[in-house]
Amino acid sequence: MTSTASRPSRVAKLPPRERILDAAEELFQNEGIRRVGVQAIAERAETTKMAIYRHFETKDALVAEWLRILAADYQAAFDRVEAEYPGRPEEQILGVARFIAEGLPTLSHRGCPFINSLAELPDRSHPARQVIEEHKARQTRRLVALCAEAGLPDPEQAAAEITFVLEGAQVSTQNGSIDRAGDRLMRIVEGIVDRHRSPLVESRGTTD
Amino acid sequence: MTSTASRPSRVAKLPPRERILDAAEELFQNEGIRRVGVQAIAERAETTKMAIYRHFETKDALVAEWLRILAADYQAAFDRVEAEYPGRPEEQILGVARFIAEGLPTLSHRGCPFINSLAELPDRSHPARQVIEEHKARQTRRLVALCAEAGLPDPEQAAAEITFVLEGAQVSTQNGSIDRAGDRLMRIVEGIVDRHRSPLVESRGTTD
DNA sequence: ACCGCACGATACCGATCGGTATCACGCGGG
DNA sequence: CCCGCGTGATACCGATCGGTATCGTGCGGT
Numbered sequence: 001m002t003s004t005a006s007r008p009s010r011v012a013k014l015p016p017r018e019r020i021l022d023a024a025e026e027l028f029q030n031e032g033i034r035r036v037g038v039q040a041i042a043e044r045a046e047t048t049k050m051a052i053y054r055h056f057e058t059k060d061a062l063v064a065e066w067l068r069i070l071a072a073d074y075q076a077a078f079d080r081v082e083a084e085y086p087g088r089p090e091e092q093i094l095g096v097a098r099f100i101a102e103g104l105p106t107l108s109h110r111g112c113p114f115i116n117s118l119a120e121l122p123d124r125s126h127p128a129r130q131v132i133e134e135h136k137a138r139q140t141r142r143l144v145a146l147c148a149e150a151g152l153p154d155p156e157q158a159a160a161e162i163t164f165v166l167e168g169a170q171v172s173t174q175n176g177s178i179d180r181a182g183d184r185l186m187r188i189v190e191g192i193v194d195r196h197r198s199p200l201v202e203s204r205g206t207t208d
Numbered sequence: 209m210t211s212t213a214s215r216p217s218r219v220a221k222l223p224p225r226e227r228i229l230d231a232a233e234e235l236f237q238n239e240g241i242r243r244v245g246v247q248a249i250a251e252r253a254e255t256t257k258m259a260i261y262r263h264f265e266t267k268d269a270l271v272a273e274w275l276r277i278l279a280a281d282y283q284a285a286f287d288r289v290e291a292e293y294p295g296r297p298e299e300q301i302l303g304v305a306r307f308i309a310e311g312l313p314t315l316s317h318r319g320c321p322f323i324n325s326l327a328e329l330p331d332r333s334h335p336a337r338q339v340i341e342e343h344k345a346r347q348t349r350r351l352v353a354l355c356a357e358a359g360l361p362d363p364e365q366a367a368a369e370i371t372f373v374l375e376g377a378q379v380s381t382q383n384g385s386i387d388r389a390g391d392r393l394m395r396i397v398e399g400i401v402d403r404h405r406s407p408l409v410e411s412r413g414t415t416d
Numbered sequence: 417a418c419c420g421c422a423c424g425a426t427a428c429c430g431a432t433c434g435g436t437a438t439c440a441c442g443c444g445g446g
Numbered sequence: 447c448c449c450g451c452g453t454g455a456t457a458c459c460g461a462t463c464g465g466t467a468t469c470g471t472g473c474g475g476t
Contacts, residue, residue, distance in 0.1 A: 016422090016423075030330065031330050032327060032328060032330055034242045034243070034328070035242070035328075035330065037462075037463060037464080038463085038464065038465080039462090039463085039464095047423080047424075048423085048424055048425060048426085049464090049465080049466095050423080050424075050425080050426095050465095050466085050467095051422085051423060051424070053464095053465065053466080054422075054423080058464080058465080059463095059464065059465090109332060110330065111326065111327065114383070115323065115327065115379050115383075116326075116327035117327075118319065118324075118327075118379075118382055118383055119240060119319060119323065119324035119325075119326075119327035119328060120240060120242070120243075120327060120328060122238065122239050122240050122243065122318065124317060132383060133383050133384050133385070136380075136383045136384070136385035137384070137385050139385070140380075140385040140386060157392060157395065157396075160380075160386050160389070160392045160396070161373070161392070161396050163376060163380055163385065163386060164372065164373045164375075164376030164377050164380060164386075164392075164393070164396065165369070165372045165373060165376055166376065167372075167375065167376035167379045167380060168371060168372030168373055168374065168375035168376035168377075168379075169372050169376075171323050171326075171375045171376075171379065172344075172368075172371055172372060172375060174326055175322070175323075175326055175340060175341055175344045176341055176344070176345070177341070177344035177345050177347070177348040177371065178348060178368050178371060178372075181368070184365060184368045184369070184372075185372070187365065188365075188368070188369050188372065191403075195399075195403060224452090224453075245432070245433060245434080246433085246434065246435080247432090247433085247434095255453080255454070256453085256454055256455060256456090257434090257435080257436095258436085258437095258453080258454075258455080258456095259452090259453065259454070261434095261435070261436080262452080262453085266434080266435080267433095267434065267435090
């Protein structure tokens with residue numbers, strides 16, 4: 001990785017492609033995909049529409065690229081957590097939950113970008129939509145693996161429960177129906193791990 | 209239920225206002241708010257834009273009215289469940305969960321209208337957004353009351369957990385990351401009620 | 417020194433949007 | 447009988463959208 005040659009002393013002057021992606025991230029997150037025009041992205045990135053269309057085929061491609069990068073960021077956060085607690089899958093699960101919980105105040109009233117983008121992309125063939133679905137599927141697989149590694153008896157069910165709670169905490173924060181969602185989320189996930197660990201199962205004729 | 213007087217034999221010919229709202233419901237749910245133009249609503253309602261603007265001040269007002277009706281439908285479903293199991297708050301909670309779980313296949317890949325609409329309405333002053341937030345707050349209060357009535361030691365925490373899981377099941381169904389979400393959701397809610405009922409609490413310094 | 421090429425600025429295109437104006441029709445009550 | 451009014455149809459408005467064409471310019475590699 002060569003050092004970024006000729007750093008232009010002006011901090012705000014990354015290469016145009018980066019500026020465009022930064023601007024798109026900010027605007028898409030705060031305003032939504034369809035409300036943000038290409039012109040607005042160009043202005044915030046201190047460039048022009050033409051420059052955007054030199055780097056991205058269409059606006060949809062830019063949206064997809066934004067979500068790809070965002071998904072990679074989440075993956076990286078997962079990686080960091082796993083590296084932080086090697087061999088301790090339960091701590092890793094809690095670390096992931098903490099990552100989401102700590103992000104709640106930032107998301108605040110705008111909510112999870114993946115969930116929001118899905119709402120704005122009804123057609124399943126949209127490239128950005130596929131990025132989201134693949135990302136979510138990957139996250140779930142990873143969570144199932146963690147639960148299995150932790151020795152939980154029904155890893156898929158535990159992962160489903162954790163996934164539901166993580167997603168729900170984000171939307172409930174967005175619509176403001178639940179206060180202190182971060183704290184509650186952590187307590188809930190702790191409870192899920194604890195409960196699944198100890199074999200105190202509810203005996204509701206669950207012969208599956 | 210008084211019979212709707214003078215049913216015009218042609219089923220498709222309700223008064224224009226009803227047809228408009230029906231058309232709006234269908235289109236908003238399947239395509240999203242911003243993707244659907246007033247013209248499209250008019251065509252599906254077998255009327256014209258002018259007729260729409262005679263009944264609704266703006267498109268935003270129509271959106272808000274649609275969400276108001278939808279919220280009332282949910283409230284009615286809650287009422288039905290409570291009437292079905294009078295004095296049995298735990299069964300009422302499970303009934304609400306079942307109502308959501310059974311709706312999942314219908315929502316399928318389009319998701320919860322409230323969540324989706326929030327994503328399309330970033331400005332908190334939008335009337336429709338206020339409708340959603342009030343609805344969600346009301347649902348949460350109601351769930352807290354049910355949990356308290358059921359004698360759960362921490363009703364707010366239990367209601368938060370149930371809310372998270374209900375919302376999460378809907379978004380996970382939408383993005384396809386979890387299969388059999390309805391079954392899983394029911395098992396999870398059953399577990400929540402059971403666990404909160406029995407005083408087997410994880411002793412995690414919960415002095416509140 | 418020069419040349420290429422990515423970049424910046426501007427103007428433009430067709431389509432679609434929310435919303436309005438206008439007019440003709442049809443039906444019900446005085 | 448006829449008047450009024452809600453309705454349907456159409457045409458239109460200004461704004462904004464995604465996307466393109468064009469031209470100038472400045473910086474870097476040879």
